[in-house]
Amino acid sequence: MTSMRKFALVSALGFGLLAAGMASFNAGAARPAQHNPTVVVAVRLSAVLEGLNQFSDAQIRLKKIGDDFETEKNKQDTEYKSLKAQRDDLRDKIKSATDPNQKDKLIKNFDDLSETALDTYAKFSAWQRYAQEKADIEKSLVLQDLYQSIRASIQKMADERHYDLVVVDDSAGELAVNPESKASRESQIRQQIFDRQVLYISPPTDITDELIDYMNTAYKSGMSAATKNP
Numbered sequence: 001m002t003s004m005r006k007f008a009l010v011s012a013l014g015f016g017l018l019a020a021g022m023a024s025f026n027a028g029a030a031r032p033a034q035h036n037p038t039v040v041v042a043v044r045l046s047a048v049l050e051g052l053n054q055f056s057d058a059q060i061r062l063k064k065i066g067d068d069f070e071t072e073k074n075k076q077d078t079e080y081k082s083l084k085a086q087r088d089d090l091r092d093k094i095k096s097a098t099d100p101n102q103k104d105k106l107i108k109n110f111d112d113l114s115e116t117a118l119d120t121y122a123k124f125s126a127w128q129r130y131a132q133e134k135a136d137i138e139k140s141l142v143l144q145d146l147y148q149s150i151r152a153s154i155q156k157m158a159d160e161r162h163y164d165l166v167v168v169d170d171s172a173g174e175l176a177v178n179p180e181s182k183a184s185r186e187s188q189i190r191q192q193i194f195d196r197q198v199l200y201i202s203p204p205t206d207i208t209d210e211l212i213d214y215m216n217t218a219y220k221s222g223m224s225a226a227t228k229n230p
Contacts, residue, residue, distance in 0.1 A: 039162060042169040042201045044208045048150060051212035054219045058142040065138055069131050076124045083117040153215045157207070169206065171198045 049055050090110040097103040154166050175192045177185040 038164045040165045040167065040205065041163050041207045042167050042198065042205050043154070043211055044172070044206070045150075045168050047208050048211055048215075049146065051209075051216075052146065052219070053216050054149060055146055058146065062135075062139060062142060065135055069135060072131070073128065076120075076127065080117065080120050080124055083113060083120055087113045087117055149215065150211075153211065153218065157211065157214055166207075167198060167201075169198050169201045169208075170196055171200055 087110060090106055090113060094103060094106045094110060097106055157163065158166060175189050177188045181188060183191075
C-alpha cells in the first residue's frame with residue numbers, strides 16, 4: 001500500500017471516529033434528565049365517605065329534614081282526609097234527607113266543604129313538591145361540599161407527602177348483571193368493564209384510612225375553633 005493510500009485510509013478512519021463521537025455527544029446532550037419515579041396512590045371513595053365525621057354529621061342534618069318533612073306531610077294528609085271524611089258524611093246525609101230546605105242546606109255545606117278539600121289538597125301537593133325539591137337540593141349540596149372537601153384534603157396531603165397522582169380505586173367488586181334490567185346481560189357486563197378505571201392497586205398504595213384520619217382531625221379542629229369563636 002502506498003503512502004498516499006495509507007494517508008487516505010487513516011484520514012477516513014479519523015473522520016469516521018470523529019463523526020461517531022460527535023453523534024454520541026449530541027445524543028447524550030439530547031437525552032432528558034433523569035426524574036424521580038411518579039408516586040401514585042389510591043383511595044376508595046365510598047369508604048372515605050362512610051368514614052368521615054363530616055358525612056355523619058351531614059346525615060344527621062338530612063335525617064332531621066326528612067323527619068320534619070314526614071311530620072308535616074302526615075299533618076297535612078290527616079287534615080285532608082278529615083275534610084274528605086266530612087264531605088262523604090254530608091253526601092250520605094244528602095241522600096237520606098227528606099226535608100227540601102235541610103237538603104239544600106246540606107248541599108251548600110257539601111259544596112263549600114268540597115271546595116275547601118280541593119284547595120287543601122292543591123296546597124298540600126304544592127308544598128310536597130317544594131319540600132321534596134328542597135330536600136333534594138340539600139342532599140346535593142351536602143355531597144358537593146363533601147367532594148370539594150375531599151379534593152382539597154387530597155391536594156394538601158399530596159403537597160405534604162409528595163404524591164404525584166391520586167386515583168379513585170374502583171377495582172373492588174365483581175361484575176354482575178341485573179335480570180330485571182331492560183339492557184341485555186352482555187351490554188351490562190360490557191358497560192361495567194368499560195366504566196372500570198382501575199384494575200389493580202397494591203395495598204401499600206391505598207391511603208383511604210390515612211385520608212379519613214387526616215380529614216377527621218382537620219374537621220374536629222375546625223369544629224373546636226368554631227365553638228371557641230362563634
